[in-house]
Amino acid sequence: MTKGVLVSRSSLGGFRAFPGQVAVTRFAHDYCDDYSAGEWIAAMIPRHALPALGVTPAIRAPSLLSGAKAGLFADYLLSLVQRLHDADPSELPAIAEMTRVMIVACLTGDASVTQMPAERSIVMRERVDRLIRDNLGSARLNPERICALAGISRSSLYRMFEDRGGVAAHVQALRLKRAYAELSNPHSAFETIANLAAGHGLHNTTAFNRAFRRHFGCTPGEVRGAALRADPVPPERACSPPQSFADLLR
Structure with a gap:
């Protein structure tokens, strides 16, 4: 979230997000979101793009991330939105790979999973x-x-x-x-x-x-x-x- 308040509810759980916080959820279940003058940055990731996340506890149910890793990831997303406007098209593949590494490291605590051969091939x-x-x-x-x-x-x-x-x-x-x-x-x-x-x-x-x-x-x-x-x-x-x-x- 960058502004406002987000309240998310589903059969698997829910959370209340405030500016500066990172929330994780899936589209594989029904949910209901309420926003209060909200603004946010969303990263929507196809399952095949990062298969290692399929068994990650952090995304089994809607939740908020916490700790220094979550804060660093929030800072990265804010910076990413600003920097993309100035990025050369030739830089986009590298930026996408950097973002994948950040997501996996934040959600699993182990960036090495991004080096799985099958995933590198994808x-x-x-x-x-x-x-x-x-x-x-x-x-x-x-x-x-x-x-x-x-x-x-x-x-x-x-x-x-x-x-x-x-x-x-x-x-x-x-x-x-x-x-x-x-x-x-x-x-x-x-x-x-x-x-x-x-x-x-x-x-x-x-x-x-x-x-x-x-x-x-x-x-x-x-x-x-x-x-x-x-x-x-x-x-x-x-x-x-x-x-x-x-x-x-x-």
Whole structure:
């Protein structure tokens, strides 16, 4: 909390938080919160991001953290919000890793759990995924370039994307999904299909059309035409849409 008072109640327990205090809770149970002119900083952590926290007593029930560790973590969160405005995008992966270490050290008392091999792999994969998404429009985005940006070896990169059919297939799929989403938007009709594809790193028009049809089952022109008519493609020619809202954001 940075301002006001927070009262949280659930079947597992409750707490009253004041400015400067750190509260921990989960979304896996029902709860009711009451705020009094409250302002707060929230860090929402997916379970897969820090699996070591799943057995941490501090998060089994809603609670307030106490002691010097909690105070230092509160100070870090306040500073983090202020400093992020000035952070260079290249610094964000390191800042995210620092935040993970702070969270685990505060909740478990043992920062070494952040060095678990499985968890390091998750962190690295997320970092590489972010680098790929941020550079999809670059014609230079090949395995060598990704390795250079991420600071990893080619063998590590290939292992990382084995379950996605390989890194090249993953990059191609992301590019095609972005192109599909833009072709489905009538407001993008002023852009030629070739220029639109090139903007997503697909510079060979013939190869793009072939890959698009193979991936979605219809042509880019059919997708654009359906969007302009506000008429979906017939079921027998239906294109596979992006898998989720998160995919559209990538």
